[in-house]
Amino acid sequence: MALLIITSIKVTPSTLSFGRVGRTQTPTETLTIKETLGYKSAENIQITKISGNNWINVGSYPSTIPAGGSINVDFTMIESKNPDYNNYTWKYQISSSNAGSAEVTINAYLLLPAKLGDIPNFEVSFLFNKPKGTVSRYRNNVYIKLKNIGDETLNLSSYSLKIIKVPSGGIYFDVSNIPSTITIQGKETKEVKLTVNAPYDTPEGIYNGKILVDAGSAGSDYSEITIKIEWGVEVSISPLKIDFESVEVKKSKSKAVHIQELIGYKSVKVDLSKISGGGWLDISKTSLIVPAGKSTKIDLTLAPRGDAIPGKTYKWKYYVKIQYIGTKIIEVSAKILPIDLTELKNNIQNMRRTPINKKYTEVENIISNSADMLYQSEKRPISTEDWKHVPQVGSGVSLLLNSLNDAEVLIDNGEHNNAFKEIVMASVSSEIIKVHANLISDKEVRKYAVAIQQNTKSLMNTIQTNSAIYFEKEAILKQSENLIESEKAYRNAATLFHLLGNTEKELKYKNKAYRMLIEHDKLVEEANNGRIKAAHLINNIKESEMINILGKSLLLNPFNYDTTIEGYNTAKSMYTNASRQYILAGELLLNKDTEEELKSLENSMRSILIIFYFACVFYAIIFVYSIKRIIIGMMDYWNDINEKDLGNYLGVRGKV
Structure with a gap:
């Protein structure tokens, strides 16, 4: 079995950093390559660039690394560099024919040259909010941000900022506050203050200007400055809270609201709309235009109805709603008073100038307490229920004083019966005052009402x-002159003693009045009968003693003269007696009718006698004429007889 011996390489550090590197600096960083297993050498070492530009030179290195040994390799920046940005990265691969491979990353922050960054555009708004003409111009500052996007220092001067477009409308830029030297460190921003000036009469609108910043080799840029001119509006509304105080039902009261535009640049539209409240308040205008710098007014008229x-x-x-501004609220309040309260107060005050006020001290007390009662009622928050009674007391006072004053005037003029009516009316008013004064719950108002009632009672008593005493005397005096006046005086006295609470005298004079009325009726009945009898007597005479010719009764028979005259005189006596009875009874109208009938009778009798006398003359003429004719006839007859006798005589003589 064969033994396999392997090897491996490792680099340290795995990342190299040159840090901040100037454009001409040549820094070096060393990389260590180590054979890590220690069994055999790493052969055919090669360093190959994977990514990055050509600004790094790799130093010389051996191709073999002994087992367990290491080598150092230098990475050096070249001198000539022209970076476009700051952060650069390179990657290299270290490989071996028998030990594998490794990678190393190299970072560097390349310092850029000074460079002017983009300058933003600006918008400047002017609100002309001072009364027109009180300031010559408006100023607003624009802070131009100059940014050095490079790493080296950027040096500018005041000449670097150039106005390349001047706004219209008289607007101009003031650059006098810009410092002569402007130093901006790498990656820093500085603000430069530019003052925009707008004359007070610049029209509303949008205006444009342009500023160029020339940084030479560091570049240039411009900023467009948009200037917005807006004419301000300020509206004064006075008052915003309106108190009508006290307003009587069915009376109107007006208040003015003054609306003024204070700035003077442009007119403003004002709209008013009711948001709460009843229908008794009318406004003269709900929409209006307030001219610039001028004032106008609207009238609010309050006219409470019967409800x-x-x-x-x-x-x-x-x-x-105010154009350009927004919304305000007008608040209105009013305390409703009973109908005709002002007229009532004036009527009571006017009683100070009347004769009754000079005669009775109670009158001034009544007037003063009435004024205080009504004043306190208006000022104090009295209940609705009290408002039902206060006007009744006030109206009662007005009616009472007017009635009593009229009574005093009538008494001075001798018209006691008419004065009595006014006193009775005043008594009714006195009772109204008494009832309602005691029903007022407000203690302060009730105090004056009760004082009115007490003074009223004293005055009425x-x-x-005084009036009752007068009618007592008058009734006795009139008993022998005029029964109806006596009865009326007794009745008035009874009424007054009833109002005074004197029951004994009230009953006494009621009985006397009744007796006067019975006597009065008796006299009237007798007088009526006398007039009727007189009329019947005249009619009988006309039918029996006179002749009716064409609807008119005439006395033509001399033999009826005595009977007719006697009948007419009897009727005349009856009418005269009836007249006396009517006068005593106090029936002046019946007496007037009787006197007219008597006068008519006398005129009729006069006419009948005149015609009768003419008839008698006519009868005499006829009688004389008849006698004359008889005498003449007799004489003619005797003449004829004598002539006949003479003829007979002469005839006989002739024959002889």
């Missing part, structure tokens, strides 16, 4: 008492 709940605070919100 609004007094005392409740209502709220609204509006989105305000005084005025009612």
Whole structure:
């Protein structure tokens, strides 16, 4: 059996590194090749390049490595190199005809020459956000990044940066801040500040400029700078929170919202839309254009309808969409007050200028407490239920004071009966005040309401008492003059004593009023009967004593004169007596009718007598004429007789 003897080689290190190598440096690295088994020599040693360029020279080496021995081989960089990048790698194979093979990797970092890297393009945005004309120009800085992608130092100057395209619109680049010398180490980047200037009146738009960086042998590149000019918009909305405070139902109240564009470069569109709230709030414009640098306004008008709940605070919100800017919110609030509350307050305040305020101290107390009650009601968060009672108290005060003032004026003018009506109306108002004042739950408001009620009670007692005393006296005075006025005075006195709570006098004067009414009815009945009898008497006379010619009664018979005159005088007396009874009863209209009937009777009697007298004259003329005719006839007759006798006489004598 034959014995096989083998051998093997190994390289150390398996990777060689030249590190950082300059373009002209010639570093050397040594590789050790060892026969590792120690039995026999490694024959025909060869070193062959697998990959990499020709920048490495392999030193001389023996072709045989003794058993267990080793050899060193030098790998040296050549002097002339022109690297395109930094990291280079080479691979070599070490082989033997009888010991196998091994590989070694060689790395080197080749230092590149200084080289200008790519310069990025820039975009510069200008927002003209100062009021137009307050600044002459806007500035913005661009930081140009100059990168040395080589390993050697890159030296530049301010002249290396050149403006090759100037933007339009008056925009210009300021390079005065660029240092005169710019040193950039290998693989480093430096920023150079370039100031872009834009005049305040540059139109909106996109502008372009170009900067060239010339680094000589290290290369050149340019940067395109895009300048965006945008005119700013700033809008002021005042106020954003609107408090209408107190608004009465069915009354309107307006508030103005001022919208102003503050920068002055361009107009802006503003749209408003309601996002919450009821339908009582109207806005004058929901879309508008606000001119650049100008101000406009919109009006918000609140007009609560009848379904609004007094005392409740209502709220609204509006989105305000502003072109170029975004959205803001306008918040609106209002406290709803009962209808005509302002008019009510004014009416009560106006009572200070009335005669009643000068006469009674309670009136000023009522007015002052009413003003305080209404003021506190508006300012304090009183309940909806209280708002049902506060206006009732206020309305009661207004009606009461107006009624009592009218009563005082009427009394001064002697119109006590009309004044009585006003006092009764005031009493109703007093009761309304009393009921609602005690139902108010808010302690502060209730304090003033109760004070109103107390002063009202005192004032009413005084005025009612004075009026009751007057009607007592008036009723007694009128008993002998006018029963209806006396009855009315007793009845008014009874009503007033009822309001004062004096039951005894109330009943007393009710009875007296009743008696006056009975006496009044009796007188009226007698007067009515007298008028009827008088009318019947006249009709009987016309039928029995007069002649009806063409619907008119005439006295033509002298023999009926005395009867007719007596009947007319009797009827006249009846009408006169009825008139007196009506006056005493107080029935002035009936008395007026009676007087007219009496006057008509007198006129009728006068007309009848005139016609009668004419008839009598006519009768006399006829009588005289008849007598005359009779006398003349008798004389003619006697003449004829005498002539006949004379003729007879003369005839006899002739015969003789």
